[in-house]
Structures are given as C-alpha cells and as structure tokens.
Amino acid sequence: xxxxxxxxxxxxxxxxxxxxARLLAGFLTSNFxxxxxxxxxxxxxxxxxxxxHTALWLQILPLxxxxxxxxxxxxxxxxxxxxxxxxxxxxxxxxxITLGKLLGAPVFGYFLFAAMLxxxxxxxxxSGDIGLADFWATYRLPFAVAFFALxxxxxxxxxxxxxxxxxxxxxxxxxxxxxxxxxxxxxxAVHIVKRLHPENSAVQQTVxxxxxxxxxxxxxILSLVVYGIWAFFGAQWRIGEDLLEKRRFWRFPxxxxxxxxxxxxxSVPMGFPVPSNSKEISTLTALAYACFFVYAxxxxxxxxxxxxxxxxxxxxxxxxxxxxxxxxxxxYISLAVIAAYLSVLALLxxxxxxxxxxxxxxxxxxxxxxxLQWCRFTRSRRADMMAAIYICLAYALPPMLLAPFKLTxxxxxxxxxxxxxxxxxxxxxxxxxxxxxxGLLVFRKLHSQPQPE
Amino acid sequence: xxxDILIETIHLRREYGDTIAVQDVNLTVxxxxxxxxxxxxxxxxxxxxxxxxxxxxxxxxxxxxxGLDVRESPREVHSKIGFLPDFYGLYxxxxxxxxxxxxxxxxxxxxxxxxxxxxxxxxxxTLIDKSSSPIETLSRGMxxxxxxxxxxxxxxxxxxxxxxxxxxxxxxxxxxxQLFRRLAQEGKTLIVSSxxxxxxxxxxxxxxxxxxxxxxxxxxxxxxxxxxTKERQLRIRVSSDSGDLENLLKGFPNVERCVKEPxxxxxxxxxxxxxxxxxxxxxxxxxxxxTFFGEEKRTIxxxxxxxxxxxx
Numbered sequence: 150x151x152x153x154x155x156x157x158x159x160x161x162x163x164x165x166x167x168x169x170a171r172l173l174a175g176f177l178t179s180n181f182x183x184x185x186x187x188x189x190x191x192x193x194x195x196x197x198x199x200x201x202h203t204a205l206w207l208q209i210l211p212l213x214x215x216x217x218x219x220x221x222x223x224x225x226x227x228x229x230x231x232x233x234x235x236x237x238x239x240x241x242x243x244x245x246i247t248l249g250k251l252l253g254a255p256v257f258g259y260f261l262f263a264a265m266l267x268x269x270x271x272x273x274x275x276s277g278d279i280g281l282a283d284f285w286a287t288y289r290l291p292f293a294v295a296f297f298a299l300x301x302x303x304x305x306x307x308x309x310x311x312x313x314x315x316x317x318x319x320x321x322x323x324x325x326x327x328x329x330x331x332x333x334x335x336x337x338a339v340h341i342v343k344r345l346h347p348e349n350s351a352v353q354q355t356v357x358x359x360x361x362x363x364x365x366x367x368x369x370i371l372s373l374v375v376y377g378i379w380a381f382f383g384a385q386w387r388i389g390e391d392l393l394e395k396r397r398f399w400r401f402p403x404x405x406x407x408x409x410x411x412x413x414x415x416s417v418p419m420g421f422p423v424p425s426n427s428k429e430i431s432t433l434t435a436l437a438y439a440c441f442f443v444y445a446x447x448x449x450x451x452x453x454x455x456x457x458x459x460x461x462x463x464x465x466x467x468x469x470x471x472x473x474x475x476x477x478x479x480x481y482i483s484l485a486v487i488a489a490y491l492s493v494l495a496l497l498x499x500x501x502x503x504x505x506x507x508x509x510x511x512x513x514x515x516x517x518x519x520x521l522q523w524c525r526f527t528r529s530r531r532a533d534m535m536a537a538i539y540i541c542l543a544y545a546l547p548p549m550l551l552a553p554f555k556l557t558x559x560x561x562x563x564x565x566x567x568x569x570x571x572x573x574x575x576x577x578x579x580x581x582x583x584x585x586x587x588g589l590l591v592f593r594k595l596h597s598q599p600q601p602e
Numbered sequence: 603x604x605x606d607i608l609i610e611t612i613h614l615r616r617e618y619g620d621t622i623a624v625q626d627v628n629l630t631v632x633x634x635x636x637x638x639x640x641x642x643x644x645x646x647x648x649x650x651x652x653x654x655x656x657x658x659x660x661x662x663x664x665x666x667x668x669g670l671d672v673r674e675s676p677r678e679v680h681s682k683i684g685f686l687p688d689f690y691g692l693y694x695x696x697x698x699x700x701x702x703x704x705x706x707x708x709x710x711x712x713x714x715x716x717x718x719x720x721x722x723x724x725x726x727x728t729l730i731d732k733s734s735s736p737i738e739t740l741s742r743g744m745x746x747x748x749x750x751x752x753x754x755x756x757x758x759x760x761x762x763x764x765x766x767x768x769x770x771x772x773x774x775x776x777x778x779x780q781l782f783r784r785l786a787q788e789g790k791t792l793i794v795s796s797x798x799x800x801x802x803x804x805x806x807x808x809x810x811x812x813x814x815x816x817x818x819x820x821x822x823x824x825x826x827x828x829x830x831t832k833e834r835q836l837r838i839r840v841s842s843d844s845g846d847l848e849n850l851l852k853g854f855p856n857v858e859r860c861v862k863e864p865x866x867x868x869x870x871x872x873x874x875x876x877x878x879x880x881x882x883x884x885x886x887x888x889x890x891x892x893t894f895f896g897e898e899k900r901t902i903x904x905x906x907x908x909x910x911x912x913x914x
Binding site: 153154157160161164165230231232234235236237238239240241392393394454455459528 | 617618620655656657659661676677680681683685687689691692693695696700703704705707708709710713752
C-alpha cells in the first residue's frame with residue numbers, strides 16, 4: 150500500500166493543489182525570488198549568513214501562513230461544503246483522515262519549502278563556515294513552530310460543528326499563521342543575538358524542566374512538538390467522534406493531567422534569582438491552565454438536553470455509559486482531582502492563604518459550567534454566547550457596583566479570591582452555594598422540560 | 603430478521619432538543635425493493651435516512667441494515683450502504699476519474715481492481731466519456747450521476763438516496779429514472795426520498811409515507827394504493843349531443859363526484875366491478891353515446907394525497 154492509498158486525502162490534495170501548472174509556477178516564482186535576494190545580497194559583508202537566514206524565512210513562510218490556513222480549513226471547509234459525510238461513510242479511520250489532512254492540505258506549502266531547499270544547500274557548500282550542524286540548529290525551531298501551527302490549525306478545524314463555526318475556523322487560520330510567524334520572529338531574534346553576542350547571559354538562558362537543564366530554545370521546541378502532538382490527537386479524537394468511533398472518557402482528563410504535570414515541571418530560567426513564591430506561581434499556573442482547558446472543553450463539546458437525558462437514563466443498560474460522559478463533566482472531575490492533588494502538595498510544601506484558590510477556582514468553574522449547561526437547555530439559539538456574556542458579567546459587574554461603596558473586601562462573594570480577613574469556610578461557602586444553585590437549576594431545567602413520551 | 607428483509611427499523615426515534623423528528627418508525631424493506639419515501643417538508647425523511655446510514659445516532663430504537671445494527675456496528679453498516687444526501691457536494695477541482703479514484707482509495711479498493719470498478723461505475727451512470735473532464739464543467743444532472751457513481755464504488759447492496767432528482771431538468775430526471783431502473787435490475791435495494799412523486803411511479807415497488815415524523819403508511823405500492831384510495835377514478839368520454847350527463851351520473855348510487863374536463867368526465871366511483879358495469883349499462887340504456895369508459899390508474903401522488911386527506 151503506497152502513501153496515497155493509505156492516506157487518500159494526500160492524493161486528493163496533490164491532484165487539486167499541486168497541479169503541473171501550479172507546481173511550475175511555484176517553482177519558478179520561488180526560485181526567482183531566491184535568486185533576486187541572492188543577487189541583492191551579494192555585496193553585503195556577511196552575505197552567506199544573511200542570505201542563509203533570508204532563505205530560511207522564504208522557505209518557512211509558505212508553511213506557516215499558507216499551510217496553517219489550509220489545515221485550519223481542512224475539515225471545517227468540508228463541513229461547510231457538506232462533503233464531510235462522504236468521508237465519514239468510507240472505511241477510513243480517524244488517524245488516516247487526520248494524518249492525510251496534515252500531510253495533504255498544506256502540500257503546496259511543503260512543495261515551496263522543498264523547491265527553495267537547494268539554495269540553502271548551495272550556501273552550505275559555498276560559504277565554508279556554515280555546516281550541516283548549523284542547518285539543523287537553524288531549522289529545528291521553525292520546524293517545531295510549523296509543526297505546532299499546522300496541528301493546532303487542524304484541531305481548530307476539527308472542532309467546528311456547524312457552518313458558523315466552520316467559517317470562524319477558516320478565518321482563524323490567518324491569525325494562527327500570523328501568530329506563528331510572530332513567535333518565530335521573536336525566537337529567531339533571540340537566536341541571532343545569542344550568536345552575535347555569546348557573552349550576553351540574558352540570552353544564554355537555560356531552563357530547568359524537572360531538574361533537567363535544557364536551553365530555552367530546546368524547551369520551546371520540546372513544548373511546541375509535545376503540544377503539537379496533543380493538538381493532532383485532539384483533532385483525531387474529534388474526527389473519531391464524527392466517525393462514531395468509540396469515545397474514551399479518559400482522553401480529555403489525560404490531557405489535563407499531562408498539562409498539569411508539564412506546567413509544574415517548568416520553572417524559571419536557571420541562573421536567575423528564584424522568587425520566593427515560585428512554588429505558588431507554578432501551582433496556580435498549572436491550575437489556571439487546567440481550568441482554562443476545562444472551560445474550553447465545556448464550550449467546544451456541545452451536549453444538549455437529549456444527550457443528557459440519554460446519558461442519565463442509560464446508566465444501567467448502556468455498556469459504554471462511562472465513555473459517553475459529557476466532556477465537561479470528565480474535565481471538571483479532573484480539575485477537581487488536580488486541585489485536590491495540588492492542595493495536598495501546597496499543604497505539604499507551602500503554607501499561606503493563597504492555597505484557598507485551589508478550592509475556590511474549581512467551585513466557581515463548576516458554577517460557570519453548570520450555568521453554561523443551563524443556557525443550553527433553554528430555547529436560546531445563541532446559548533453559548535449568552536452563557537459567555539453572563540459569565541463575564543458575573544465577574545465584571547459586581548466590582549464595578551461595589552467599588553464606589555468601598556466594598557471590595559467582599560469580592561470573595563463573586564470571584565475565586567482568597568480573603569485573608571475571613572475564615573476558610575466563610576471564604577469558600579459563597580462559591581459552593583453558587584455552584585450548588587447552578588447545579589440545581591440545571592437538573593430542574595432538565596426535568597421540567599417536556600419529556601418525549 | 604428474515605433472510606429476505608434487508609432493512610429493518612425498530613421503534614426508531616430521533617429527537618433534536620424538544621423536537622421529535624422521527625417517532626417510533628417501524629419499517630421493513632425486503633431485498634430488491636425500490637421504496638419511495640415520501641412526505642411533506644419536515645416530515646423526517648432526511649433524518650430517517652441518515653439514521654439508516656448510521657450517520658446520525660438514534661435517540662431510541664435502532665435500525666438493522668443487512669442484519670447489522672446501526673448502533674452497534676455503524677462502520678460495518680457504512681460498508682453495506684451507498685448514501686446520497688440531498689446535497690451532493692463534489693470536489694470541483696478534481697476530474698471525474700480523480701474523484702472516483704480518491705473514493706476508490708478511501709473505500710480501500712485494491713489497486714488492480716480499482717480501474718475496472720471505476721470504469722464500470724462510470725458506464726452505469728453513462729459518464730464514461732466525461733472521465734477526464736473537470737467536475738466543475740459538468741451539468742447538474744451529470745454531477746448528480748457522478749455522486750451516485752461514488753455510492754456504487756464499493757458495490758453496496760443498499761442505496762439510500764435523499765431527493766436525488768431535486769433541481770434536475772426533465773432530461774436529467776429521465777436519465778436518473780433510467781439509472782434507478784438499471785440499479786433495481788441489478789438487484790440493489792433502493793430507498794428514494796422525493797417530492798416529485800410522479801417520477802417515482804415507474805420504478806417503485808414499495809411506498810413509505812412519513813407524516814410529522816411517524817410512518818403513516820408503508821408496504822407494497824399496489825397494496826397501499828388499494829387500502830388508501832377506496833374510490834375508483836373513472837374517465838368517460840361521450841359524444842357532444844349526450845344531453846344532461848351530469849344529472850344522469852349524479853343520479854347513480856355509487857358516483858361520489860363528477861368533474862367535467864375539456865374532453866371528458868372524471869368520476870369518483872365507490873362501487874366495485876359489478877357496479878361499474880351497471881353504470882356503463884345505465885349510460886348506454888339512457889342513450890348516451892359512450893366513446894371511452896375506463897378506470898384511471900391511481901398514482902403514488904393520489905395515494906399520498908389521499909393519506910394527507912386531500913382530494914387527488
């Protein structure tokens with residue numbers, strides 16, 4: 150079985166995106182640009198190095214901008230044009246489709262990259278002071294950025310459910326590409342400064358990851374590749390749901406646990422003074438990241454009243470009941486477990502009132518997620534938008550109303566803020582009551598709706 | 603499930619929030635049947651077809667296609683069906699052959715067999731001479747046939763076609779009818795949903811009528827027609843000097859309605875063969891010069907309208 154047969158999407162994109170005329174035009178244009186730049190730079194003092202870096206940019210830009218645009222539209226466009234169901238009917242599994250789209254959708258970007266590669270090798274051969282080690286050193290970071298951006302684009306695309314979201318996902322591609330370029334620019338700037346000023350300690354940072362020292366660039370590459378892989382699997386899982394493949398309840402929690410572990414392992418650059426509250430910072434950052442993704446999961450996976458009824462009803466007879474658990478429920482339970490674990494760590498290692506956040510944050514997150522679900526059980530056509538607006542107002546409005554009366558000491562009533570002047574229970578009870586109330590409203594709404602006989 | 607039953611739905615139900623799109627549908631389709639799935643807009647035809655195609659999970663109940671449960675083995679069901687949704691999205695930038703090549707690969711057809719299968723499918727939908735044409739240059743009818751060719755690639759025994767004739771010109775519809783006839787002759791089991799009831803007439807062996815998500819009637823076309831349309835429709839042509847025919851007809855016991863058409867009379871008649879014979883005799887005895895006297899065949903449209911409580 151060749152690559153085309155294994156990943157038919159690669160065949161399709163090759164036939165549609167990489168036509169002979171397009172390839173020829175792309176090859177001639179890209180090489181003409183490289184040649185023009187080379188001629189322009191030939192009199193510069195450090196011309197080989199300057200051209201080498203320019204050529205690298207010329208190569209990577211099509212991948213970052215065009216490639217990301219293509220992967221962001223890979224699935225959303227199919228949903229928009231209603232060709233997605235035809236792919237769902239084929240025996241292709243989610244892995245074949247996801248990898249096929251990752252390889253196929255940006256195929257013209259890959260071609261442009263390859264078409265300009267000879268110029269890089271020409272520099273390596275001709276300059277004498279740029280070796281293959283430099284090639285790897287300069288290309289690994291752009292590769293990592295491109296890998297992450299392409300996979301993340303695919304994840305955005307896979308998450309679009311309807312036409313509106315599909316259009317949004319498609320337009321996100323341009324922003325994602327620009328973001329990737331901006332990240333690369335800043336990291337390349339550090340790289341160049343590092344090369345030109347090896348004596349500057351600020352750019353010679355070493356990061357400690359679970360006591361393992363690594364360069365800042367190495368850490369960035371690791372993070373981009375690791376989260377690029379997670380993004381790929383995220384896209385694959387979402388596609389798998391469409392293909393009616395078995396949904397596994399542990400997938401989202403596994404990501405949250407990994408995210409927490411990864412965040413806890415990354416500490417401040419070595420050689421810099423360690424802040425006294427670094428443990429608090431990394432613990433709260435880990436919880437905040439997990440919380441952010443639980444919110445994201447809650448908004449992205451839409452499980453409406455009929456899904457809930459079926460899930461609640463099928464507890465005894467459905468063998469896949471656990472796997473059908475609504476995503477935000479598994480996410481929220483994971484968040485609670487992570488918060489409990491972090492609380493234990495905090496109690497063992499660090500003391501202080503801030504640790505109340507570890508209890509408060511899950512309580513308020515629970516309130517918000519229950520409220521989101523309640524909005525979805527109403528007849529609102531824009532339930533998610535309504536929920537997002539009300540949640541924002543719930544945090545923003547009280548301080549605006551209370552500030553003129555100098556009642557900011559009561560901010561713990563409406564936000565996950567530890568308040569040293571009040572006791573632990575008094576601090577957490579408002580959040581707990583709000584979550585309880587939101588939960589009761591959801592279940593009341595679920596049961597008060599007309600039940601189909 | 604009996605051997606000759608290829609499709610079976612058991613209390614199939616689908617809810618969208620508070621709306622029940624399909625409600626407890628029990629339908630059986632024997633092997634080789636061509637079923638006309640009819641019903642007004644929003645009756646649940648597309649939802650029903652999508653559940654049968656294992657593209658949409660039922661809220662309750664299930665469906666079995668070739669003995670495979672859509673809930674338990676949706677991926678296996680996909681291999682047994684060819685599904686044509688009401689919107690046949692194609693990849694315009696590919697040629698006809700490339701498009702089928704792509705789906706041939708996706709259906710994991712062996713490379714040495716793929717060419718032959720594609721040629722056969724193209725021949726069946728009469729697009730063989732267009733195989734190198736870009737899809738964007740095809741007419742609507744050709745695009746529709748190409749979409750059908752895609753559904754045939756893996757040689758499924760069941761074809762589910764949702765509004766296949768929508769938007770086609772008369773020639774396109776005629777070509778499609780021919781194609782369905784050929785597919786029926788090849789032994790495929792077809793479920794065709796359509797609004798254009800007259801075109802289903804020629805090749806449908808069974809009818810299923812959906813109304814507000816429930817199955818109002820289903821079975822062999824002739825049986826359904828008979829059970830739903832009790833009255834016969836008689837067409838009578840007489841010579842121009844036949845006097846007061848309307849009163850003569852209305853005076854006969856089994857004549858329910860009579861309508862004057864430009865060249866003839868159309869009569870709703872509730873009697874049987876004997877009464878029909880008596881009516882003819884009654885007219886002849888009254889001195890009416892009857893030049894044509896015959897029973898109109900009931901169409902699917904008549905059956906459908908009868909069920910919807912409308913006058914045919």
